[in-house]
Amino acid sequence: MQKLGDFKLPQFFNYPPYFTLQPVRDTREKQVQLWKELILDYCRTQKIFVIGLEEEFPLFSNPAIERTLSHEARDAFLLALVSEGRAEWMDKGHRKCLILWHRIQDWADCILNFVKDNGLEDSVMTVEEIRSGTESQGTDLHGMDRTVLMRALRLLEHKGKLAIFKGTSADDEGVKFSI
Amino acid sequence: MRRRPGIGGLQTAAAARDQYRLLGENVAKIRTDLMTEQLATFRSQLEEFARKHKNDIRKNPAFRSQFHEMCAKVGVDPLASNKGFWAELLGIGDFYYELGVQIVDICLATRPHNGGLINLQELCNLLCQRRKSAREAVSEDDCLRAISKLKVLGSGFEVISVGKKKLVRSVPTELNKDHNEILELAQAQGFVTVEEVERRLTWSSGRAIDALETLLKEGLAMIDDGHRDGKRRYWFPCVSSLSSSVGVDSLKI
Numbered sequence: 094m095q096k097l098g099d100f101k102l103p104q105f106f107n108y109p110p111y112f113t114l115q116p117v118r119d120t121r122e123k124q125v126q127l128w129k130e131l132i133l134d135y136c137r138t139q140k141i142f143v144i145g146l147e148e149e150f151p152l153f154s155n156p157a158i159e160r161t162l163s164h165e166a167r168d169a170f171l172l173a174l175v176s177e178g179r180a181e182w183m184d185k186g187h188r189k190c191l192i193l194w195h196r197i198q199d200w201a202d203c204i205l206n207f208v209k210d211n212g213l214e215d216s217v218m219t220v221e222e223i224r225s226g227t228e229s230q231g232t233d234l235h236g237m238d239r240t241v242l243m244r245a246l247r248l249l250e251h252k253g254k255l256a257i258f259k260g261t262s263a264d265d266e267g268v269k270f271s272i
Numbered sequence: 273m274r275r276r277p278g279i280g281g282l283q284t285a286a287a288a289r290d291q292y293r294l295l296g297e298n299v300a301k302i303r304t305d306l307m308t309e310q311l312a313t314f315r316s317q318l319e320e321f322a323r324k325h326k327n328d329i330r331k332n333p334a335f336r337s338q339f340h341e342m343c344a345k346v347g348v349d350p351l352a353s354n355k356g357f358w359a360e361l362l363g364i365g366d367f368y369y370e371l372g373v374q375i376v377d378i379c380l381a382t383r384p385h386n387g388g389l390i391n392l393q394e395l396c397n398l399l400c401q402r403r404k405s406a407r408e409a410v411s412e413d414d415c416l417r418a419i420s421k422l423k424v425l426g427s428g429f430e431v432i433s434v435g436k437k438k439l440v441r442s443v444p445t446e447l448n449k450d451h452n453e454i455l456e457l458a459q460a461q462g463f464v465t466v467e468e469v470e471r472r473l474t475w476s477s478g479r480a481i482d483a484l485e486t487l488l489k490e491g492l493a494m495i496d497d498g499h500r501d502g503k504r505r506y507w508f509p510c511v512s513s514l515s516s517s518v519g520v521d522s523l524k525i
Contacts (some may be wrong), residue, residue, distance in 0.1 A: 109463075110494035110507040120491050123384035160498040 097151050100138055103131060106152075112160035114169055128170040133179060137194040142238035143183070144171065144190045191240065195233065200245035203233055205254065208270050220246070220266045318348070330367070333411030340417065371410065371418035374399055379429075379442035387491030388443030389510040392416075392431065395440055415440075435459050439510055445490050450475075450483040455511060462512035463496065463505040 096102060105111045105127050115121040135141070135152055144150055146167050154161035162170075171190045174180035178196060183189040195203065204223070208214060211228050218226070224242060229235045234242075246268060249255050256269045328335045378398045382390055396412050403410060419440060422429040428444045435456035441447075447455075453473055458464045469480040484506050487493040496505040 108507070108509075108512070109498060109505065110496040113495055113497045115494055117488055117491060119384060120387075120494060159500065160496075 097135075098139070100135055103127070106131070106155055107158055109158050109160050112155070112158075112162055112166070114163065114166045125170060125173045129173055129177075129179070132170060132174065132192065133194050136192045140236055142192055142241060144192055146171070146188055146190065191238070193241065197241070197244050197248055200237075200241060201248045204245055204249060205272065207232055207234055208272060213270055214272045215270060217267055217269050219260070220268060223268070314346070318343075318346075331409065333409050333414055337411060337413040340413070368414070368418045368421055371399070371414060372422050374402060375415065375418055375440075376422065376429075376442075378402070379440065383442065384491070386509040387493075388441065388445065389492050390440050390442070391510055392438040392440055394510075412438075434511075437511065443490070445492075450479065451487055454483055454487065455508060458506070458508045459511045463507040465503045465505055467503065 111124055111127065115124050132144075132152060136144075146164065153167060168187055171180055171182075171187075174192070175182060175190070179193050181191045181193065183191050193200075207223075207229060208216075213228075220239070220242060223229055223234060224237055224239065225235065243266075246255065246257055250257050254270070254272050256271065258267050258269065260266055322329065322339070325335070325339075329339050330336075375395065378395060379388065379390060382398070392412055392415060396410065396415050399410050399415065416431060416438075419429050419431055428441070430441045432439050432441055432447065432452075434452050437459060439455070454464060454469060457469065457472055464484075466477065466480050466484065469475060469484065470477055473480070484493065487508075488495065488506065492510060493506045493508055496507055499505060
């Protein structure tokens with residue numbers, strides 16, 4: 094089985110026609126489904142949050158069978174993820190895509206669990222600390238995308254679970270938990 | 273002294289006829305009895321055989337196939353009914369009904385990928401993967417038997433031969449001769465190009481394209497425009513072994 098680093102690639106990745114957008118509806122649905130799962134799986138295990146459509150991305154080509162996804166195909170697969178709420182375009186030109194391998198809601202739950210596990214229910218933390226502090230090491234939160242983290246925090250703020258306050262510069266926004 | 277015709281002569285002749293008839297009946301009866309006895313012996317032997325080799329029949333696919341062959345030769349169908357001696361003794365009916373259900377499952381689950389046409393070998397592999405927990409091994413012969421039982425349902429399960437391979441069809445698509453020839457051609461590399469079809473089968477361009485488009489629409493083919501020679505390839509998941517891994521994940525029920 095072919096591998097990308099420690100990621101085990103599915104068999105369909107070695108079947109050339111899966112790199113061409115299929116014209117027949119049923120076949121295409123299956124194709125899109127497989128690619129969606131692959132992209133989410135890969136991003137989850139590799140902690141990737143942003144895919145640039147015009148940039149090199151390991152999944153977009155398979156040198157072993159000399160196939161590369163066309164721009165149209167990349168767009169179609171990501172569009173399918175967007176329509177399911179598992180991704181979001183970051184610009185109007187569909188050049189960059191934010192991959193939500195956890196939905197914002199799930200990220201929010203991750204944060205809540207993290208807070209409870211570490212007894213931080215009434216504590217104050219900076220956003221940077223959540224992303225890269227020692228407490229979050231070994232959790233999905235560690236090294237997560239700042240945009241996604243902020244979105245999840247705002248959702249929790251909206252629910253009254255915490256308050257976000259501004260520091261003096263952009264990178265030291267603080268969070269006061271009140272769970 | 274010349275014997276004259278008389279009542280005595282006629283009676284003698286009649287008596288002789290009767291004797292012959294009786295004798296004939298006797299012989300026939302003896303023969304029938306003998307046959308019945310032989311059959312009874314045979315049946316009991318077969319039963320004894322089945323009982324003795326019950327485990328082999330259940331576990332060893334090659335042995336099972338030979339047992340079926342033997343039964344077929346003497347006109348016994350152990351699968352004819354789920355009730356009765358054979359089923360009770362061997363549970364063999366259940367075995368095939370179970371296989372049948374699993375085959376239908378696999379065919380349905382892989383249909384989006386292969387368009388409802390699957391290589392028998394492939395199907396058998398998937399079946400074995402799926403039955404990992406079950407102790408009995410399954411052979412292609414078992415698959416064929418189970419599929420033949422599915423015909424009763426009238427759902428159009430059918431085994432077709434294309435070239436050297438056997439394919440199991442689970443959709444009512446009729447494949448004509450042209451389609452079969454293309455599938456046969458595709459077995460070499462897993463794909464064909466329009467050019468190749470024209471050249472190898474000496475068809476007109478229209479005929480080749482038409483047949484390929486039909487196969488595409490039926491979901492039996494997938495296009496591939498990614499090769500660097502720029503020629504469109506038509507791939508057939510049903511003749512390549514890749515279909516085993518695609519779709520098998522969705523089979524974990």
